[in-house]
Amino acid sequence: MRAREVLTAAGFSGGAELLALGENAVFVVGDLVVKVGRDATQSPELRVRAEREVAVAQWLAASGVPAVRPAEPEARLVEGHPVTLWHRLPDAVRPAEPRDLAPLLTAVHALPDPEGLALPRRELLGGVERWLRLAGESIDPADAAYLRERRDGFATAAAALVPHLTPGPVHGDALARNVHVGPDGPVLVDLETFSSDLREHDLVVLALSRDRYGLPAEAYSAFTSAYGWDVREWEGCAVLRGARETASCAWVAQHAPANPKALAEFRRRVASLRDGDAGVRWYPF
Numbered sequence: 001m002r003a004r005e006v007l008t009a010a011g012f013s014g015g016a017e018l019l020a021l022g023e024n025a026v027f028v029v030g031d032l033v034v035k036v037g038r039d040a041t042q043s044p045e046l047r048v049r050a051e052r053e054v055a056v057a058q059w060l061a062a063s064g065v066p067a068v069r070p071a072e073p074e075a076r077l078v079e080g081h082p083v084t085l086w087h088r089l090p091d092a093v094r095p096a097e098p099r100d101l102a103p104l105l106t107a108v109h110a111l112p113d114p115e116g117l118a119l120p121r122r123e124l125l126g127g128v129e130r131w132l133r134l135a136g137e138s139i140d141p142a143d144a145a146y147l148r149e150r151r152d153g154f155a156t157a158a159a160a161l162v163p164h165l166t167p168g169p170v171h172g173d174a175l176a177r178n179v180h181v182g183p184d185g186p187v188l189v190d191l192e193t194f195s196s197d198l199r200e201h202d203l204v205v206l207a208l209s210r211d212r213y214g215l216p217a218e219a220y221s222a223f224t225s226a227y228g229w230d231v232r233e234w235e236g237c238a239v240l241r242g243a244r245e246t247a248s249c250a251w252v253a254q255h256a257p258a259n260p261k262a263l264a265e266f267r268r269r270v271a272s273l274r275d276g277d278a279g280v281r282w283y284p285f
Contacts, residue, residue, distance in 0.1 A: 003027075003036045003081075010034070010078045023192075028088060032071055037082035043130060050075040050082035052117075053192040057086075059114045060188070065107045067188040068180075089180050089187060096179035098206055098219045100186040102226030104171075104179065108188075109199050111169050122172050122197035124158075124243050125151045128250040135253035138263060143270045147250050150273070154243040161236040164229075165199035174202040175209065203231035204240040212245070212282040245273060252285050261285075 003025030007016055012029045020026040025036045040047040054075055060067040071085040113119060128151045132144045171178070172193025180187045195201070206223055207230075209215040224230040231237050249269045255262035265285055272280035 006036050006078050006081045006083065007034060010036075010076060010083050031088050033068075033086040033088050035084045035086065036078075037084075039080050040077070040082055041080040047075065047077060047082045049192050050084050052119075052194070054084055055117050056114075056119075056191045056194040059117055060108075060191070063111055063114075065111070065188065066104065066184075066186065067191065089189075090182040090184075092181050093183055094181055096176045096181050096186065098176050098209075098215065098223035099226050100179050100181055101174055101176055101206070102223050104186055104188050105174055105202050105227060108169055108171055109165070109202070113168060113196050119169060119194060119196035122170060122193070122195035122201045124201065124240075124247050125155050128247060131250040131254040135250075135256050135266075138256040139253050139266060143266075144253075146270065146274065147246055147253075150242070150246045151250075154239060154246055157239045158243055161198065161200075161239060163198045163200060163236070164231075164234045167198050168196055170195050170197055170199055170202045172201065174205045198236075198240070200231050200234060200236065200240060203227070203229075204237060204244060207232050207237065208241050208244055211241075211278060212280075213284060214281060245269075248282070249273065255285065 003021075004016070007025075007027055007029075012027070012034060016027040016029045016034070018025065019028050019033065023038070027034045027036070035050070037046050037050050051074065054070045054073065057067060057070045058073070061069055068089065069087045071087050076083040076085075128147060132139075132147065135144070171188065171191070172195050173190060178188065178190040180189050206215065206220060210217065210220040249266060252262055252266045252269065256266055262285060265283055268280065269282055272278075272282075
């Protein structure tokens with residue numbers, strides 16, 4: 001596993017436990033959590049994103065927002081891979097629920113843009129081309145072309161949206177899985193998609209989870225009640241939802257060359273989009 005080789009090169013040679021494998025490989029090493037990113041030699045933006053994640057964590061600490069804290073002030077570059085170190089959080093006292101996310105988003109959405117730290121726009125569709133390129137010949141070229149067409153259409157539509165909320169800092173991937181409930185309460189984790197854009201981006205995530213991923217209606221209602229607004233009341237919701245669905249399909253595609261289950265899930269998702277069936281269940285990957 002390439003990520004373990006990078007971990008060893010970074011000086012962590014033993015006792016590392018793989019915690020998660022997605023856009024990053026996340027390892028627990030003693031009191032630290034080490035995130036190993038993908039090769040940045042082909043995608044320089046990955047290093048920039050890792051460096052920004054550390055800076056965002058420092059800004060949230062200064063702003064009093066409960067979030068994971070970095071163990072080093074800057075990202076490392078190890079054999080072309082961005083590597084960041086984080087303080088390990090105390091063991092969770094229970095699984096996070098959508099309602100735990102609401103006060104954290106409220107705190108983030110109350111913040112102005114940070115001074116001295118330029119947050120990018122939420123480029124929800126920015127990774128589509130890279131993910132489709134990684135999928136290569138394992139997916140039908142017609143499906144790739146279809147997703148590129150959707151990407152372009154939703155990017156244009158999103159640029160014309162009139163927000164209901166005041167734009168500003170957003171988490172960018174606001175799901176319960178990115179909350180850790182420790183002894184002192186909920187804490188935000190996975191800060192690499194922090195952006196400055198429409199606050200509605202953070203709220204559409206759970207609306208899509210309700211519609212596509214089986215989030216119970218009562219859990220979604222608990223979230224909207226705690227936050228104080230349901231993004232589905234906003235006329236732009238369908239546009240951001242469509243953009244996120246497009247990105248989610250392309251994200252799964254990158255895993256298709258090595259994983260038949262990913263290919264099956266990709267085909268399920270694309271077929272539901274082609275059929276216009278908003279009720280087809282998607283499965284997290």
